[in-house]
Amino acid sequence: MSRGPARLSAVRAGRRWLAPALWLLLLLGACLGMARFEGLFRLVEPDSRAVIYARADFLVLLGRHLQVVGVAALLAILLGVGAAVAVTRRGGRDFLPLVAQLASMGQTFPPVAVLALAVPVLGFGTLPIIVALVLYGLLPIVRNTLAGIEGIDPGVREAARGMGMTGGQLLRQVELPLAAPVILAGIRTSVTINIATAAIGATVGASNLGDPIISGIVNGNTAYVLQGAVLIGLLALTVDSLFARLQPAAPR
Amino acid sequence: MRRDRTRPNIVLASLLLATLVAWVGLDAVSVAPNRIVPGSGVAAWEVAGLAGLAVSLLPLLAGLWLAGRPTPGRLRLALGLVVVMLAALPAWLALAAANRVDPELPQARMGIGAGVWVALFLLLLAVIELRSRLALSRALGWALLLAPLASLATCLALWLEPLALRQEYRGRSEQFLGAIGEHLLLVGVAVTVSLVLGVGLALAMRHWPGVQKVGFGVLNFLQTIPSLALFGLLLAPLAWLAANVEWLAALGVSGIGWAPALLALVGYSLLPMVRNTFVALDEVDPGVIEAARGMGMSRGQVFRQVRLPLALPVILEGIRITSVQAIGLTAVAALIGAGGLGTFIFQGLGQAAMDLVLLGALPILVMALLADALLGALTDLLRPGGAR
Missing domain, CATH: 1.10.3720.10 (MetI-like)
Structure with a gap:
C-alpha cells in the first residue's frame, strides 16, 4: 500500500464524521443557548408567563435521556447478540425456531404498550423504562443477528x-465480522426507537427530554413542547448520523 | 433418525419448567379492598389450598414427562394439555375470586398476578413451539386458541365480577x-x-x-x-x-x-x-x-x-x-x-x-x-x- 490512498482515506474518514459532529454541536448549542431564543418562543406563546422550560437544566435532561437509552442499549446488545449467538450454536439449535418466531412477532408489540405493561409490574420511575426499552430493543437486535449469522454462505463456514x-475462532473471526453490518443495522433501529420511547417514559415518572413536552402539553404551553421536541429531534438525528457513519453502505 | 426422535424436547421441557417455577413462586392474584389501596399478593397455594395447587400442577408434570420422550403422538397430547391449561387459567382466576375476595365488600377487586401472566406467556410460547414442531397449519394454531378464549368469555360473564380489569371496564x-x-x-x-x-x-x-x-x-x-x-x-x-x-x-x-x-x-x-x-x-x-x-x-x-x-x-x-x-x-x-x-x-x-x-x-x-x-x-x- 502506498501512502497516497491511506492519506486520502484518512481525509475521507474525517469528512465522514462531519455530519454527526455538526448535529452534536447543534444539540449541545441548543441545550446551552435555549434561553437566547426567548424572543422566538415568545412569538409562539405570547400570553404565558414563562416561555423557557426552567424546571430542570436541559443538559441534565439530555444526560438522563442518554443514560437511560445507553444503559438499555448496552443491555439489549449484550442479551440480544448473546441470545442469537447461543441459539445458532449446536447446543442451542433446538431453541432457534422459537426465538426467531418470538423476535419477529415481538416487532408487532407497540413500544407504548410494552412501556405501559411494564409499569404495573415494576412501578414508576427509571427502572420500568429501562426494562421496557431493553425488552423492546432486544427484538430488532436478535432478529438482525440471526439474519446476519444465518445469511452467511455455508461454504465460508x-x-x-x-x-x-475452533468454534470460538469461527464465531469471532468469521461469523461476527461478516454479520456485523446487519447486526449494526439492528442496533440502529433499536436505539432510534428507544430514543423516542424513552421520551414517552416521561409520563411514567422518569425525568428526561420528554419532560418539557409532557409538561407543555399538560399546561398548554407550546413553547415547552417545541423545546423538548427540538432537542429530542436533534438527539435522534445525532445518533442516527453516527450510526450512518459506522455502517458503511448497508442499505436500510 | 430414531435416536433423534426420542431425544428429549428441551425447549418444551424448559418452558414448562419455567412455568412451574413461576406458578409456584410468584403471586397468582392480588386482592385490594377498593380502588385506592394497593393490592396484597396472594400466592398460588393460598388460592385453593395445597391440595388445589397440587392438582393444578398435574398437567404441567404430565407435560414435562411427555417432553422427555417426544414421539409425535405424545407431542400432540402435550399440545392438548397446554391448551387445556390455557383454558383453565380463567377458571383458576374465578376460583381465586370466589375464595379470596370478600363478598361483603362491594368495592373489593382482584388484580391478575405476575404468576398467572408469566404462565400465560410461557404456555403461549409452548403452543408456538409445539405447532411448529408438529408442522400444524397457522389456521389450526389460531383455532386451538378458541377453547381458552371461550373459557375466558364464560368466566368473565359468570364469575369474574371482582376482576379489577372488568370493574374498570364497567365504569366506562x-x-x-x-x-x-x-x-x-x-x-x-x-x-x-x-x-x-x-x-x-x-x-x-x-x-x-x-x-x-x-x-x-x-x-x-x-x-x-x-x-x-x-x-x-x-x-x-x-x-x-x-x-x-x-x-x-x-x-x-x-x-x-x-x-x-x-x-x-x-x-x-x-x-x-x-x-x-x-x-x-x-x-x-x-x-x-x-x-x-x-x-x-x-x-x-x-x-x-x-x-x-x-x-x-x-x-x-x-x-x-x-x-x-x-x-x-x-x-x-x-x-x-x-x-x-x-x-x-x-x-x-x-x-x-x-x-x-x-x-x-x-x-x-x-x-x-x-x-x-x-x-x-x-x-x-x-x-x-x-x-x-
Whole structure:
C-alpha cells in the first residue's frame, strides 16, 4: 500500500464524521443557548408567563435521556447478540425456531404498550423504562443477528472449519465480522426507537427530554413542547448520523 | 433418525419448567379492598389450598414427562394439555375470586398476578413451539386458541365480577367502545391516505429519479424524529393555521386533536409504504414485462395486468408494517388529545391505576397482533402460485 490512498482515506474518514459532529454541536448549542431564543418562543406563546422550560437544566435532561437509552442499549446488545449467538450454536439449535418466531412477532408489540405493561409490574420511575426499552430493543437486535449469522454462505463456514478453526475462532473471526453490518443495522433501529420511547417514559415518572413536552402539553404551553421536541429531534438525528457513519453502505 | 426422535424436547421441557417455577413462586392474584389501596399478593397455594395447587400442577408434570420422550403422538397430547391449561387459567382466576375476595365488600377487586401472566406467556410460547414442531397449519394454531378464549368469555360473564380489569371496564364501557372506534378510524384513515399518497409517490419516483433521491431523503429524515416530538412540533403550526384560515377551523382542525395526529401518522406511514411499493414495482422480472409487451399488451395493460399483480404481495407487506406501526403510534397521539385507547393508558398512568393502563394497553396489543396476522395471511393468499 502506498501512502497516497491511506492519506486520502484518512481525509475521507474525517469528512465522514462531519455530519454527526455538526448535529452534536447543534444539540449541545441548543441545550446551552435555549434561553437566547426567548424572543422566538415568545412569538409562539405570547400570553404565558414563562416561555423557557426552567424546571430542570436541559443538559441534565439530555444526560438522563442518554443514560437511560445507553444503559438499555448496552443491555439489549449484550442479551440480544448473546441470545442469537447461543441459539445458532449446536447446543442451542433446538431453541432457534422459537426465538426467531418470538423476535419477529415481538416487532408487532407497540413500544407504548410494552412501556405501559411494564409499569404495573415494576412501578414508576427509571427502572420500568429501562426494562421496557431493553425488552423492546432486544427484538430488532436478535432478529438482525440471526439474519446476519444465518445469511452467511455455508461454504465460508466450511472453509474456516477446513482451515482448522475452533468454534470460538469461527464465531469471532468469521461469523461476527461478516454479520456485523446487519447486526449494526439492528442496533440502529433499536436505539432510534428507544430514543423516542424513552421520551414517552416521561409520563411514567422518569425525568428526561420528554419532560418539557409532557409538561407543555399538560399546561398548554407550546413553547415547552417545541423545546423538548427540538432537542429530542436533534438527539435522534445525532445518533442516527453516527450510526450512518459506522455502517458503511448497508442499505436500510 | 430414531435416536433423534426420542431425544428429549428441551425447549418444551424448559418452558414448562419455567412455568412451574413461576406458578409456584410468584403471586397468582392480588386482592385490594377498593380502588385506592394497593393490592396484597396472594400466592398460588393460598388460592385453593395445597391440595388445589397440587392438582393444578398435574398437567404441567404430565407435560414435562411427555417432553422427555417426544414421539409425535405424545407431542400432540402435550399440545392438548397446554391448551387445556390455557383454558383453565380463567377458571383458576374465578376460583381465586370466589375464595379470596370478600363478598361483603362491594368495592373489593382482584388484580391478575405476575404468576398467572408469566404462565400465560410461557404456555403461549409452548403452543408456538409445539405447532411448529408438529408442522400444524397457522389456521389450526389460531383455532386451538378458541377453547381458552371461550373459557375466558364464560368466566368473565359468570364469575369474574371482582376482576379489577372488568370493574374498570364497567365504569366506562361506552367510552371504551368509542375509544376502540376512534383508534381504528385514525389508523384506517392514516393507512388509506398514506397508501394513496405512497403509491402515487412511488410511481413519481419511478418516473423522475430526482424525486426518488429527495423523497427518500425527506422520508428517512422524518422517520428519525421521535413520534412524541413530531406530535409536539405539529401543535404550533396547526394552531396557527386554525386561527388564521377559517375553513380549516370549520373542519375542526386545531393544534390538538385528530389533525396533528393524522398528519404525523401519515408522515410516519409514508416511508414503509413508499419503500415497499417502489421496491415491489421495481423488482418485477424484466423478462416477464418483455414477454407481456411481446404479446402485444399496451403500457397500461402491462402495468395493470402484470406489474401490479406481481408487486401486490410486497405492497401488502408495506400496508401490514404501516398498520401495525400506526396502531402503536395512535396510542401516543392520545397525549395530544386525539382520543383512542391511549387515553386510558395515560389516564391510568396519571391516576396510578394500573388496571386502567391495562384496559388501554391490552386491546392495543391484541389489535396489533390481529392486524399483523390478518394482513400476513392475506399476503400469503395473494402471492401468485405461492411462489417466492
